[in-house]
Amino acid sequence: MFLNREAELTSLQQRFDDNNAEFIIVYGRRRVGKSELIDQFIIKNTGVRILAREETKELQLKQFSSELTAFFGDMHLSSVVFPDWDAIFSYIRSHKDKRVIIACDEFPYLVNEEPSLLSVIQYHWDTWLKDSHLFLIICGSSISMMEEMTMRYESPLFGRRTGQYIIKPLRFTDILEYFPDFNTAVKHYAVFGGTPAYILKAERNKDIYENIISRILSEDSILFRDTEFILMSEVSEPRYYFSILRSIAEGNTTPSKISQMTGLERATVSKYLQVLMNLQLIIREIPAGEPLKSKKGQYFLSDNYFAFWFRYVYPYVKSIEMGNGRTLCVQEVKPTLQTYIGRKFEGCIEDLLWKFNASGLLPFRFHSCSRWWMKEHEIDLIAFSDTDVLFCEVKWQEKVNAEKVYANLLVKSNVFLSYHPEFRDRHYLVIAKTFTKESGIASDKVHVWNTASLEEMYRRCRLQINKKRS
Numbered sequence: 001m002f003l004n005r006e007a008e009l010t011s012l013q014q015r016f017d018d019n020n021a022e023f024i025i026v027y028g029r030r031r032v033g034k035s036e037l038i039d040q041f042i043i044k045n046t047g048v049r050i051l052a053r054e055e056t057k058e059l060q061l062k063q064f065s066s067e068l069t070a071f072f073g074d075m076h077l078s079s080v081v082f083p084d085w086d087a088i089f090s091y092i093r094s095h096k097d098k099r100v101i102i103a104c105d106e107f108p109y110l111v112n113e114e115p116s117l118l119s120v121i122q123y124h125w126d127t128w129l130k131d132s133h134l135f136l137i138i139c140g141s142s143i144s145m146m147e148e149m150t151m152r153y154e155s156p157l158f159g160r161r162t163g164q165y166i167i168k169p170l171r172f173t174d175i176l177e178y179f180p181d182f183n184t185a186v187k188h189y190a191v192f193g194g195t196p197a198y199i200l201k202a203e204r205n206k207d208i209y210e211n212i213i214s215r216i217l218s219e220d221s222i223l224f225r226d227t228e229f230i231l232m233s234e235v236s237e238p239r240y241y242f243s244i245l246r247s248i249a250e251g252n253t254t255p256s257k258i259s260q261m262t263g264l265e266r267a268t269v270s271k272y273l274q275v276l277m278n279l280q281l282i283i284r285e286i287p288a289g290e291p292l293k294s295k296k297g298q299y300f301l302s303d304n305y306f307a308f309w310f311r312y313v314y315p316y317v318k319s320i321e322m323g324n325g326r327t328l329c330v331q332e333v334k335p336t337l338q339t340y341i342g343r344k345f346e347g348c349i350e351d352l353l354w355k356f357n358a359s360g361l362l363p364f365r366f367h368s369c370s371r372w373w374m375k376e377h378e379i380d381l382i383a384f385s386d387t388d389v390l391f392c393e394v395k396w397q398e399k400v401n402a403e404k405v406y407a408n409l410l411v412k413s414n415v416f417l418s419y420h421p422e423f424r425d426r427h428y429l430v431i432a433k434t435f436t437k438e439s440g441i442a443s444d445k446v447h448v449w450n451t452a453s454l455e456e457m458y459r460r461c462r463l464q465i466n467k468k469r470s
Contacts, residue, residue, distance in 0.1 A: 003196050004174035005037050008165055012041050015163065019099060021132050023125060023160055026103075026139040027146035028167035029280070030230050031197035034139050037167060038103045047101025047135065052109040060110060064088055068102075085117050089124040096132035103137035108145045118149060122156040130160075143279050144234060168280070169194030169303055172348040173355050173458065179204050182455040183433065186396075190344035191216075191337075193305035198223055208337075209329055216313060217325030217333075224320065227309040234279055240264065242314070244272050245301065248282065249310035253298035273299060281306065288372040288382040289420050296373075304344055311340065342396035346371070346380050349394050349431055352454060353383060359461045363427050363445075364388040377412045389423035391416075393430050400432035402448045406441060 015022050026034050038049050048071040050064055062081045065088070069077040072095055082088050092102065104110070111117050129136065140146040143166070150157045151164070172189050178199070179185035187208040192198045192215075201223060202211045216223045228242075235241045243262040252258045255273065259266045276282045283302045286294045301307040312333050313320065319328055353369055356362050362383075369383040381392040391413040393405050409428055417423065428446045435450060449457075 002036055002040055003033075003178060003199070004170055005033065005040070005167075008037055008167070009041060009044075011163075011165075013044065016041075016045055016099070016101070016135055019133060020162075021130050022135045022137075022162045023129070024135070024137045025146065025150050025161050025164040026137055026167060027143055027164070028141070029143060030141045030233070031195050031226065032167050032169055033196040034141070034167045035105055036196070037165075038101075038105070038137060038139060042101050042103070045101060046099070047103065049101075049103040049105055049137075052104060052106040054106075054109045055113075057113045060113060061085070061088065065091075068092065085114065085120045086124075089120065089129075092134065093124070093128055093132075096128065096134055099133045099135070101135040101137065103139060105139045107138040107140045108142050108149065111145075111149055118156040122160060125157075125160050142234060166280075170196060170199070172351040175199055176458060177462075182451045182458075184208075186345055186348055186451075187341055189348060190304055190341040191308050192223075193303045193308075195303065195305060198226075198305050209334065212333060213326050213329050216308075217320050217328055219321050219323070219325075223305070223309075224313070227306055227313075231281075235275065240268070240272055241276065242310075244269060244276070245281070245306070246310045246314055248299055248301055249307050249314075253300060255299075258299070285371060287374065288368065288370045288379075288384070289416070304347075307344075308340070338396065342394075345396040346394045349392070349454075350381055352458065353381065353392070355461050356457055357383070359464050361457055361460065362390065364390075364425070366390065372416055374415065377415050379409065379412050379416065382416065384423060387423060388425040388427065389417075389420075390427040390429055392428075395430075395432040397432055398434045399436045400430075400434070402430050402432070402435050403441060405430045405432075406446060406448075 012024070015024070026038065028034050035049065035051070041047075042049060048067060050067045052060060053063065061084070065080060065082045066078070068088070068091065069075075069080065082091060138150070149155055150161060152158060171194060172185070175189055175194065176182070176185045179188060184204070188199065188202050188211065191208065191212060192202050201215045201221075215221050218224060231241060231245075232238050243264070244258055247258045247261045250261075252261050255266055255269050258264075258273075259269045262269070264272075273282065277284060280302060282299050284297045284299055286292065286297045290296055301310065316328055316332065350369055353362070357366055357369075364385055366383040366385050366388070369381055372379045372382045379391055380394040383390040383392070391409055393409045395405065406428060409430065413426070413428070417426070426445065430446075430448050431450075431454070433451050435448065441448065
């Protein structure tokens, strides 16, 4: 099953229809859906995706020779093995007037075996490929290697690419329709995150705890150790990175707190945090309204499943290996999972607000939306334009007293406004699963939404999008 990726497919299709030579870089961490995206693109057009293998150059050349000649229908060459990469590209040149996609998947395997391949591609792009009708894609799962090989100034391929797509985990709105209802989608997105290979492992109509037990807390599940494998393929000193990521998952979000928990020097922590950000495994958040260089930044795991894994799996690997997954779920996961989901629910709401914003369903169009904190005060989300601001409080709870939450939000918002008086028009939003009663707040500046309201607004967004496409 293929989930979303509508923006990437639309962009790729526009490039294909323009009929110009393309040299596209597609990269992102493992299991995020790069290969499936390319396959879906090829299905709508004409092309071939060749999956490179970690083997000798001779075997790689044999594979590429066989798959390319088969794709182009040159049966008289089916037994030919081209002697080198120059010969491969010379053969491709004989088909340069055809509008076809040629995609090389797991490209770093080829370069590891033959580093000069980068210069070979540079030569052929500069001498004829850039004037052809071919659509060339190179794809890889190592973010650091792909960027070093294709985008760094020192690389022979620097300046040659015509576009790049870093494929990130899906957003909440991308998977919402995959589940039978809104609340089920929130629970599963909070745990399994937006990696397609993970979210598709969850059985849509099964209880979240049963999915956790069978799909995560079981030694035979790919999700049990996959996070570990991904990290070990990207970093050279995994024990330090594992310690830092576990510390963040347990709520230590500043370098000083991470240093205290892990015992690593502050300078060492800062260095590893930068690497983890480059790998897009963590993000640095700053309070709403603060400059980018603010010293108030905090670090969070960027992927929900990584956050869940480091919180509930990594500390208990031995217990899971001994077959205690169900007991672990009862003793460690169930008592705190709703609090964990509550924090991830805020991210789901932020994603929805951006979607509503694009469709004009909010009181104004904002250009920034993020969390805010100062000393003992914290607001879940603040969205603002140059003149308008929306304060939002999010509760993953039933029977919430909207008036009480609003009153508290009003106090905190006044603290924020004391530092940012430039916002003339102020709006307030309270979100919860359900409320104790119909809100008695009588104001067009205050909005109270339950999850049923959110689901209905999302459907309005989808209708708008579908109308525009038709």
